[in-house]
Amino acid sequence: MDGTEGEGPHGTGWYDDAAGPVVRPYALTRGRTHYEGGEFDLVALIVTAEAAPEADGALPHAPWAPEPEHEMILDLCRTPLSVAEIASDLELPLGVVRVLLGDLLDHSLIGVRRPAPVAQFPSERVLKEVIDGIRAL
């Protein structure tokens, strides 16, 4: 390695200024790049779960120390917010946000509303509603 960042084997960089800065976003997730429990769609809506009633110290799971970013997500999602918007608000890459959301879901701190499967099962009614809605803007 000659130390020239961005230079590929043939001397042509596969990333450049337009691609943005080189970052180390996964430090925040302690190197985890994937959530094993499933996927968070870009436009799935995340909503903070109602505070669970205090269970007299009999919690089944081990204590968990959330990162400040976990708390920020819980704060943001008091009103339902899409995964893409959370990533944008936190200025974190989508992959990182998905890992953080996975942590929160594992601890039942958020609910996930998946997008309506309109693309797979298009419904004329939904499409008409979209058209009417855009017209009314």
Place this chain on the structure above:
Amino acid sequence: MESVRSDTAAPPAGDSALTVKILVAGGFGVGKTTLVSAVSEIRPLRTEEALTEKSIGIDDTSAVASKTTTTVAMDFGRITLPNGLVLFVFGTPGQDRFWFMWDELAKGALGAVVLVDTRRLADCFASVDYFERRGVPFIIGVNRFDGAAPHTADQVRDALDLPSDIPVVSCDVRDREDAKQILITLVEHIMRRMS
């Protein structure tokens, strides 16, 4: 085993949100973000995805220190429709090398608007190819740039070798009414394809 069948059917309605996604594609600088801004109720947001060696699909990662990534940005807007539906409009990353991100964007998308600048028609070929191959419904929006010679819809359609049923619409993406109309034209096109 009817009980099993019903278990594997579409998820219960209460579990899903009425969010729908439309894409805006086209070459670099063709006006994708401008179109998103024109219809969005919020200032267009920018979200980023980190590119990892895996996403790039290259074998030689010697130039990239471990766990170091670069990012690809997508601009998007949100429109809450009066009936409670939430429509997200995503501009696709302009550079061809970000194809992996397109798959994520195209998944579950209603359809796409491919914006065209007639002075740089070839810039949109990759988008048109992509949506044709994936079976994603799309229409063509010809952005009226100052100084561009006006072309008829048929001229553009011929140049792109498109079937006659794909709408080609001229528009000024800065104009909110034009931007609304182009989204409506897309959804009407999707409805026609269903019937």
